[in-house]
Amino acid sequence: MFKHQIRIAYRDVTVGNHVYYARYLDLLEIVRNEFFRTLGHPLLQLQEQGIIFPVVECSLRCHAAARYDDLLDIETSVTNLGRVQFTLGYEVKRGDVLLVTASTRHAATTMEERPTKMPTGLFEALKKETEGHAPSCPSV
């Protein structure tokens, strides 16, 4: 379970001072990016090797609204793993309050967007992250 903190800005909220729904997906990318860096496989390095991981499916469920200046904890974990695709689950919390659950499914592709296998080192690193905990986030 990887955790990253993000502060909500005016740019993220709309009328009524709640985070605009699409902005959550923007935030998830930040968390994903740091998760891969922490794993030892920064997405930029993978991109430089010719492999990217576009989102092919995602879902979002909003239980309560995040507000301007909230400091959110966003947790992510690998909920499904293959050689070509993987799914991440996310929980967005303000303190102990669960605000949003989400998931993103990614396909490994070349820069020309052809499906490809992910590097073995990355697969092994992601596999370690899936062991020993039952994912609580809904899979896509």
Add this chain to the structure above:
Amino acid sequence: MFKHQIRIAYRDVTVGNHVYYARYLDLLEIVRNEFFRTLGHPLLQLQEQGIIFPVVECSLRCHAAARYDDLLDIETSVTNLGRVQFTLGYEVKRGDVLLVTASTRHAATTMEERPTKMPTGLFEALKKETEGHAPSCPSV
């Protein structure tokens, strides 16, 4: 089935010239807004009456990438309707090519974000939109 065209801008795309996944949700809002206006129930007017329709759940599935300057057709229809909640399905197309399917579930709430029933006039207008066609979009 309501249809609206949107042109993709540089702001919508990222490295590799494909639309950034969260941007699709931004585009869906534009379509929704025009759909309600066409129904005779502009969302602004409903907001001025104290009723808003925040997204409580959404999903997105990307089949192929949209690119800079693409002129997309986005179709929406009501796939589920209650007095307090409704779900819209979407298909994003470039010509005949289906790029993205999506759905958004909305709850009618007061400005203080308490659930409320939608006005009868709106319910009837949405109901007409659900008649006579089987929705092809996945419900959330």
Add this chain to the structure above:
Amino acid sequence: MFKHQIRIAYRDVTVGNHVYYARYLDLLEIVRNEFFRTLGHPLLQLQEQGIIFPVVECSLRCHAAARYDDLLDIETSVTNLGRVQFTLGYEVKRGDVLLVTASTRHAATTMEERPTKMPTGLFEALKKETEGHAPSCPSV
């Protein structure tokens, strides 16, 4: 003077129901894109010929706030023109009310971001747009 209409969405506004300042720059791109298409030189076509026009400088002045669902008229004109750089001025209005004035200065570059001369046909088309009117927008 080229004019284009844009509808403000929830994604564009923040707490207090006014358009977030950075969003105006997003809107200006939409207008620019349509302006070049109308000139007969779509930016996509120029990009495919290896020439892009990144913003090297811009300014924004907000006189009054735009709101959710406002239908804005955005006017643009060429306020300065060289072979390698040009400046556009913008006026954002709601009906007769001037809300925002802005300008963007662009450099013609190759895809590798080296300065280059713009095609003669484009230069001539832009030149026609500068004739016969004194620009009212502040140049950058």
Add this chain to the structure above:
Amino acid sequence: MFKHQIRIAYRDVTVGNHVYYARYLDLLEIVRNEFFRTLGHPLLQLQEQGIIFPVVECSLRCHAAARYDDLLDIETSVTNLGRVQFTLGYEVKRGDVLLVTASTRHAATTMEERPTKMPTGLFEALKKETEGHAPSCPSV
């Protein structure tokens, strides 16, 4: 001189892997927000007291492009200070390389967007930040 680090994400960049110009303004808000917090006057707290600081003017000058996954240092300082308005200057750097200079002018207003004087405590705190250094950023 206040300094804050921000990592560039895929959401911030466009075709050609450079940061989309409007996104810099989004990033400046993050820095501003942390600057006021560090001063002991969080913008949220001021908002709760009924005072906000919308941008009334801003400018941006791009010297070189920021890229995906760049870790940028953004410095800000008070370049002009009155009881009702103030201007911040910014420098965006990647290591020692200056990428962008910018400025934002803000007006203190009530929630109803009427001009007002800022609280004395805030004025004094901002004044301290203007002393003893000549601003290098262009004022708006």
